[in-house]
Amino acid sequence: MLKWIIFALCIFGIYFFFFRKPKESQKKEHKKDSIMLECNTCGIYVSSEEAIIQDGKYYCSKECAKC
Numbered sequence: 001m002l003k004w005i006i007f008a009l010c011i012f013g014i015y016f017f018f019f020r021k022p023k024e025s026q027k028k029e030h031k032k033d034s035i036m037l038e039c040n041t042c043g044i045y046v047s048s049e050e051a052i053i054q055d056g057k058y059y060c061s062k063e064c065a066k067c
């Protein structure tokens with residue numbers, strides 16, 4: 001009986017190993033894809049990570065957000 005339990009655990013381990021990999025790679029791809037947003041004042045495209053959001057509008061810098 002114990003052999004079968006170890007055998008089952010090994011199969012589960014292999015399954016987890018193979019199912020985890022694609023999920024991790026998908027997460028990495030999502031991180032790489034930063035959405036480009038147009039500045040509401042000057043029209044320059046800024047990545048979503050750097051953009052400043054004010055009143056639901058996107059700006060490239062604090063200076064543009066003041067306008």
Ligand SMILES: [Zn+2]
Pocket residue numbers: 039040041042043044059060061064
């Ligand atoms: Zn701007």
